[in-house]
Amino acid sequence: xxSLEQPSEVxxxxxxxxQINCTYQTSGFYGLSWYQxxxxxxxxxxSYNALDGLEETGRFSSFLSRSDSYGYLLLQELxxxxxASYFCAYGSARQLTFxxxxxxxxxx
Amino acid sequence: xxxxxxxxxxxxxxxxxxxxxxxxxxxxxNSLFWYRQTMMRGLELLIYFNNNVPIDDSGMPxxxxxxxxxxxxxxxxxxxxxxxxxxxxxxxxxxxxxGNEQFFGPGTRLTVL
Numbered sequence: 001x002x003s004l005e006q007p008s009e010v011x012x013x014x015x016x017x018x019q020i021n022c023t024y025q026t027s028g029f030y031g032l033s034w035y036q037x038x039x040x041x042x043x044x045x046x047s048y049n050a051l052d053g054l055e056e057t058g059r060f061s062s063f064l065s066r067s068d069s070y071g072y073l074l075l076q077e078l079x080x081x082x083x084a085s086y087f088c089a090y091g092s093a094r095q096l097t098f099x100x101x102x103x104x105x106x107x108x
Numbered sequence: 109x110x111x112x113x114x115x116x117x118x119x120x121x122x123x124x125x126x127x128x129x130x131x132x133x134x135x136x137x138n139s140l141f142w143y144r145q146t147m148m149r150g151l152e153l154l155i156y157f158n159n160n161v162p163i164d165d166s167g168m169p170x171x172x173x174x175x176x177x178x179x180x181x182x183x184x185x186x187x188x189x190x191x192x193x194x195x196x197x198x199x200x201x202x203x204x205x206x207g208n209e210q211f212f213g214p215g216t217r218l219t220v221l
Contacts, residue, residue, distance in 0.1 A: 033209075042199060042212035043151070087151065095164065096141075096210060098151040 004099035006088055011105045012078055020073045020102045022088035030091055032064050032071040037101070038084045046073070046086075078106050112213035114200050120219045126188040129216045132181055133202030141210060142175055142185050143199040151199075157183065190220045 004024045012018040022032065031050040035043040047055050049064035049071060061074040075082055085101040113132040121127055133140045142154040155165040157177045165175070172191070177183040187194055197217050201210040 042214050043201075043210075044212065045209040048209065095153065095156060097153070100150045 004088055004090060004097065006086075006099045006102045008100070009103045009105070011107060013107045014078055014080060016078050017074065017076050018078060018104065020075075020086050020088075020104070022071045022073075022099060024069050024071075024088070024090050024099075026090055026097070029066065029069075032062070033089045033091075033096065034060075034062055034073045035087045035089060035098070036084050037087065043087060075104070080106050080108065082106050112200055112202055112211055114198075114213035114216050116216060117214060118217045118219075120221065121190055122221050123191055124189045125220075126186065127190045127194075127218060127220075129185040129198050129200075129218070131183045131185070131200030131213060133183070133200070134204075134211055135181065137202035137204045137211070138180070139203045140177060140183050141201040141203075142183070143201065143212075144196045145199060145215075146196045154185070187218075190218075192220045194218060195220050 006022045010018055031048055033048045034046040036046050037043045046060055047057055047062040049055055049062050052064055052066055054061055054063045059076045064071040083106045085103050087098045087101045089096040089098040091097055115130045139158050141156040143151050144154055145151045152167055154167045155175045156163055160177045173187055175185045197215045199212050199215045201212045203210045
């Protein structure tokens, strides 16, 4: 079948580094994306990995290992505004299947 | 660009009524997606269009749901008749071709009493 697994909740303090893991199972794979969603808001795109390795965008980095069907989102220098839900999703822009999301709480 | 536009932002209706949600994608984008988000089921893809043509509607829950895209700048999602279990936030998103980023609208929060 097709599925993604990610932790439901993560808590960290301001200034820290946090890693949100995502494992997936799918018959066809076209890349792993990450989206951020604040309470009451819409999902917004953070990053996309089509190939193995690390992609860095400012304080956020995303990693993919296709052989392990595994990826993660790394958030550095956490800020209060980073408190949100983070979703991994596989597919391409033609079609995305989203994980259930990880609620990140950043404490002062 | 104004981004993806959805209307209404909030809709409260009674069971059995028809509900129509509207979406204007980003100009130039040729793929449009309708999602539903609930606490229980998360973010689910309902249907997506490519160049105004429905490509995959396997996520549409049942015949009460229908979606159209009469032109490149407008799409509707209709529920008739609505039921309380349809209460959710409905998102429309658009993307450009084979790109990897989908742009989401602000969503419509639907409550069916």
